[in-house]
Amino acid sequence: MAIEHSIEYQEREAAKEILPELNEHLDYSTKIYNSCFSIQRFLDGKTINDVGQLLRSQMMILMRITDFLRCIQHIVILGYPEQACTLAASIFELSHTAVYFSYDNAAMLKWLASSDGEKNMPKLIGIDTYKKLVEHNCQKVGVPSEPEVSVYRQLCWMKHSHPIMQDIQINNDKAKFLIGPFTDERSISHAWFAIEQSGRLTEMLISHIVFPKGLLSDSDLNVKRQMLLDLTNMRDRLNKKAQARFNILAPE
16 A cells, blocks of 8 residues: 555545456345345235244344445455455354254254353353354255365454465565555455355355245245345355466365
8 A cells, every 4th residue: 555645545546446346246245135135025014923033033134134245245345355364254153043943943042042242152052162153054054165265264363463464565676554544455365255255144144044844935036036046056156266266175
């Protein structure tokens, strides 16, 4: 960042440079965001008794996730992809917590009844770590947990200030700390990763809300099933694009 310009100027310039790289991903993220509210509309006019505690808890989390999704969209445009990944890490924790409620009614009720912050998540619901929570969720659907844990680990590198995420640049024997906004290749990779993973995790939660509970009529359910399929296909195309550009195997 050139010190002769204000941070606002630098962010505007970064947005001009990076936005063309993000358009497809932002389109996907917007569709994910809108899909959350398309689910919420099916609850219009229903009472708490109609909704039930499980759906209530999962919808509370889904609506909170929408705010994170919007923040991710804004800050990747301004050139702060690692910070977007920290928000994606929070979405990871929220989504897996809500999915876990599908399998543990007592944990869900304990979460709803909590009125203070003395005990942190996930210990609040009787799970020591998010890794164990993920392992439980993956076991329930018969998939290996390590790929999912690996995604969380990568997001947490950025969430917990891992030194490989921050460095010093040396020019002519002069050291300068690197600060945002960022528009280089690594930053584009991280921005894509934040958007893809936050979207995937939201898809996962939506599927747990829509399918098991009889919330929707058969015709509405078919519409939402197609919606999720379209989102998954869109994300798969973005994953392939990332693999081709950055020569990596993008997490499923």
